[in-house]
Amino acid sequence: MGSLCVACVARAQAPAPAPADTxxxxxxxxxxxxxxxxxxxxxxxxxxxxxxxxxxxxxxxGITSMTSLSADETDxxxxxxxxxxxxxxxxxxxxxxxxxxxxxxxxxxxxxxxVITFSNATQDLKNNAQKAEANAQYSRPxxxxxxxxxxxxxxxxxxxxxxxxxxxxxxxxxxxxRYGLGRTVELSARGFLRLTSQDAESGGQSFSGLGxxxxxxxxxxxxxxxxSVKVRAEYSRYLSKEDYLELPRGSFGExxxxxxxxxxxQAKDMRNISVNAEATPLGGLKLTARATHTDGATxxxxxxxxxxxxxxxxxxxxxxxxxxxxxxxxFEAGNRTLFHWLGPRRTGSYDDKDIRAKFSWTQTLSTTLxxxxxxGASLTQLFxxxxxxxxxxxxxFANVRLISKLFPKVDATVYVSVSKTDYVSxxxxxxxxxxxxxxxxxxxxFTYKINNRLELTQRYGVNIQFADFVFQExxxxxxxxxxxxxxxxxxxxxxxxxxxxxxLTRHDKGSYLRPDPTxxxxxxxxQKERRDEMKVSFRYQINSHLAVLGANEYSQRRDLLSxxxxxxxxxxxxxxxxxxxxxxxxxxxxxxxxxxKRFGPFNAPAQEDYWVMDSSLNYTF
Amino acid sequence: xRSKHTTPRAGGPALxxxxxxxxxxxxxxxxxxxxxxxxxxxxxxxxxxxxAQVFLNLESGLEDLTGVNYEKSLxxxxxxxxxxxxxxxxxxxxxxxxTKTVEVEVTQKILGDATKVAVSFINPQQIRNEQDFxxxxxxxxxxxxxxxxxxDTFKAVAQFDMQRLGxxxxxxxxxxxxxxxxxxxxxxxxxxxxxxG
Numbered sequence: 001m002g003s004l005c006v007a008c009v010a011r012a013q014a015p016a017p018a019p020a021d022t023x024x025x026x027x028x029x030x031x032x033x034x035x036x037x038x039x040x041x042x043x044x045x046x047x048x049x050x051x052x053x054x055x056x057x058x059x060x061x062g063i064t065s066m067t068s069l070s071a072d073e074t075d076x077x078x079x080x081x082x083x084x085x086x087x088x089x090x091x092x093x094x095x096x097x098x099x100x101x102x103x104x105x106x107x108x109x110x111x112x113x114x115v116i117t118f119s120n121a122t123q124d125l126k127n128n129a130q131k132a133e134a135n136a137q138y139s140r141p142x143x144x145x146x147x148x149x150x151x152x153x154x155x156x157x158x159x160x161x162x163x164x165x166x167x168x169x170x171x172x173x174x175x176x177x178r179y180g181l182g183r184t185v186e187l188s189a190r191g192f193l194r195l196t197s198q199d200a201e202s203g204g205q206s207f208s209g210l211g212x213x214x215x216x217x218x219x220x221x222x223x224x225x226x227x228s229v230k231v232r233a234e235y236s237r238y239l240s241k242e243d244y245l246e247l248p249r250g251s252f253g254e255x256x257x258x259x260x261x262x263x264x265x266q267a268k269d270m271r272n273i274s275v276n277a278e279a280t281p282l283g284g285l286k287l288t289a290r291a292t293h294t295d296g297a298t299x300x301x302x303x304x305x306x307x308x309x310x311x312x313x314x315x316x317x318x319x320x321x322x323x324x325x326x327x328x329x330x331f332e333a334g335n336r337t338l339f340h341w342l343g344p345r346r347t348g349s350y351d352d353k354d355i356r357a358k359f360s361w362t363q364t365l366s367t368t369l370x371x372x373x374x375x376g377a378s379l380t381q382l383f384x385x386x387x388x389x390x391x392x393x394x395x396x397f398a399n400v401r402l403i404s405k406l407f408p409k410v411d412a413t414v415y416v417s418v419s420k421t422d423y424v425s426x427x428x429x430x431x432x433x434x435x436x437x438x439x440x441x442x443x444x445x446f447t448y449k450i451n452n453r454l455e456l457t458q459r460y461g462v463n464i465q466f467a468d469f470v471f472q473e474x475x476x477x478x479x480x481x482x483x484x485x486x487x488x489x490x491x492x493x494x495x496x497x498x499x500x501x502x503x504l505t506r507h508d509k510g511s512y513l514r515p516d517p518t519x520x521x522x523x524x525x526x527q528k529e530r531r532d533e534m535k536v537s538f539r540y541q542i543n544s545h546l547a548v549l550g551a552n553e554y555s556q557r558r559d560l561l562s563x564x565x566x567x568x569x570x571x572x573x574x575x576x577x578x579x580x581x582x583x584x585x586x587x588x589x590x591x592x593x594x595x596x597k598r599f600g601p602f603n604a605p606a607q608e609d610y611w612v613m614d615s616s617l618n619y620t621f
Numbered sequence: 622x623r624s625k626h627t628t629p630r631a632g633g634p635a636l637x638x639x640x641x642x643x644x645x646x647x648x649x650x651x652x653x654x655x656x657x658x659x660x661x662x663x664x665x666x667x668x669x670x671x672x673a674q675v676f677l678n679l680e681s682g683l684e685d686l687t688g689v690n691y692e693k694s695l696x697x698x699x700x701x702x703x704x705x706x707x708x709x710x711x712x713x714x715x716x717x718x719x720t721k722t723v724e725v726e727v728t729q730k731i732l733g734d735a736t737k738v739a740v741s742f743i744n745p746q747q748i749r750n751e752q753d754f755x756x757x758x759x760x761x762x763x764x765x766x767x768x769x770x771x772x773d774t775f776k777a778v779a780q781f782d783m784q785r786l787g788x789x790x791x792x793x794x795x796x797x798x799x800x801x802x803x804x805x806x807x808x809x810x811x812x813x814x815x816x817x818g
Contacts, residue, residue, distance in 0.1 A: 079704070079705055079798075346767070346768065348733060379650070422653050429660060470656065601756075
């Protein structure tokens, strides 16, 4: 957050590029800045065109106005669909004095979406909305560490949508107060109230008395008990009631377009309490603890099956200890319980319990060698109230990452890991696939910086997975993956860079059974394949603005158990240009355009030959 | 100047020992519950020596509400590709990194809330027939009767890419291609179910 604020300040203080002739003065001190922005984007899925014209008007007396007109159109290549979006916005802001500002805005938005469905029917969706809004903001320090701020909003809107027309009036009020006593105590509270009233028409029927009532409060207190102990507590509550028209929906939210819209009432009640504590009782020792309680409920008057409530508690703590400057030990532990209640009309409500612990050790052995070791365990349990889906998942892991720079030109990382996951369905109906999966992993990686023009990165990977079924031992299997990749980055000249990449993956899998209970396991491979991937890419910088780039990639997968089997191949070639021009005075032209040709067994024709574009023109008059 | 942190203390190893003791002593709290031996639920598995037989196991695995045959019909590389309109409505995150594990979890959630499931892959049309790869295009219909009594129907047209695997054919890619007016897709059901926690 701090760095973000610093960035904001830096940006605010940086001299803005001064448009050469953007000021059109009608009266002394007035300034008009018209700007045009246009863009074309395209890829395998869609092509879109956007145009936007805006006028920023600065008038004497602290009045600023902004007006914009935009139109965007998108055509989809892989389905019959088109979106059109037009927008008009005009706003004006007046700063009465440094603590008080008022502003107003009007807007007109038109959205149109056409989809051609499977049965060749046309489905049009529109949303045309006009809106007027006025705001006032007040902010003032009162001295003695006390400050207040507030914001009020009044708005009118109407919208014409596919299934409903409505008119809405809205008012909202925010207020906040903050009190700070040096660095020891900080108290703050915010409140929010919003009321809207709406009339609507749908399917030849009129509905009145719709709208929203919502309010919230957020209070927090932060106390530095002593320099090394800080405590922060927060409480928030949100209540809302909304009456609105909606199309009937299925249980998963899908709209049922062939039914008339009907009134619905949705009410929400959300509470959250949290306490955070942080202490540094000794040099090198830091403790944090957090406890939260959440309770969120959503009720529907008509679609009662959508009612739900989640009630949860969580406690978590972290201990970080650095006994010497080159060692850091961290211990984390957490416990969480959450009850998902799905309302009176649904079964499937359940308790979700989760506990976890993790220990990590980071040790710097020398200026060129350090390691990070971690181990931990977790258990997630689901307890269903009224169905037999109870299940547990237990996870244990240990891993070590060794990071070294033994030679000036070689960076090396070696990662070793073992983990075990138990999947347990408790009831007889679903326990037949209960199993333990144990995974061993080894992943070394080396980067050789041969010289300023060449850099080679090699990655190796071995992954071995054992699956042991609890009740069906004849399903036990072993799955092995071995991978090796090379990436060579070259800079053949100051303008030309070429990258080469090759990867090989070998995979096999098979049953891993004992012929009899006392015998050793025997691996019987029934799946064995090899995958080769290759990519060559280049970028040639013609000048500081313009570059040519391209890539060729190819991969193939071969079944090694039946060499006569078909080989699965895919790949493609792409070539294009990339341009970036800045003419000064906020006038820029950026374009990127590539022609792509691909092949692959699952590609539709539209996915085999297309352009990729991303171009924009920004012109400030 | 010598930093006070450069003086080694015995705290680190002690902490490690304490952690191992805590985990060692408290291992029981990370132990899953004992499970009941499996019952006789489920329907027989049709060994898919022909790619079209995969549809039989997909249907039976869902209709018997166990999901077992459905899971066994999916190849390890299984992925699902939704309609762009479903991505627009639910967000790309709802469908990101859709693996076999995700598909199985989502399917189990759907089955867990159902009392009856009826599935039809209607007259699958084979659009590719190779030794190890086969693609089908088929309208599908999924009718779910929920435990609360409601019934929902999901329809669309999808492409099903099959691969010959070690123990017969398996489904490795499901691509929803066209929606049907008035009906949500199975992909939409997948996305909302995955996001329902």
